[in-house]
Amino acid sequence: MSPVSDSVNRALRSADVAVFMAPERSQLKDVRISTEGFAMKPVVMINPRWLFEEDKSDFIGSFDVI
Structure with a gap:
């Protein structure tokens, strides 16, 4: 996945879940x-x-751990 490619970003924009x-x-x-x-x-x-x-970043804090 690294680096994030344009094709990955296009696919994610059209997806319903990642x-x-x-x-x-x-x-x-x-x-x-x-x-x-x-x-x-x-x-x-x-x-x-x-x-x-x-x-403790905002990004990590946005996830719920289950």
């Missing part, structure tokens, strides 16, 4: 950039390889 499978902490910036246009659409991260407590 699902990221086990993103690495180093990919967090790319995930954030990819989801910026998803204001009212769901974004799901499955088993991220980092702890939410490690980063």
Whole structure:
């Protein structure tokens, strides 16, 4: 996914939901950039390889942990 390509961004803009499978902490910036246009659409991260407590940013805080 890194760097975020134009084709990935076009695909995400037309999608109804985005699902990221086990993103690495180093990919967090790319995930954030990819989801910026998803204001009212769901974004799901499955088993991220980092702890939410490690980063208290607004982006990370916008996710509910289940």
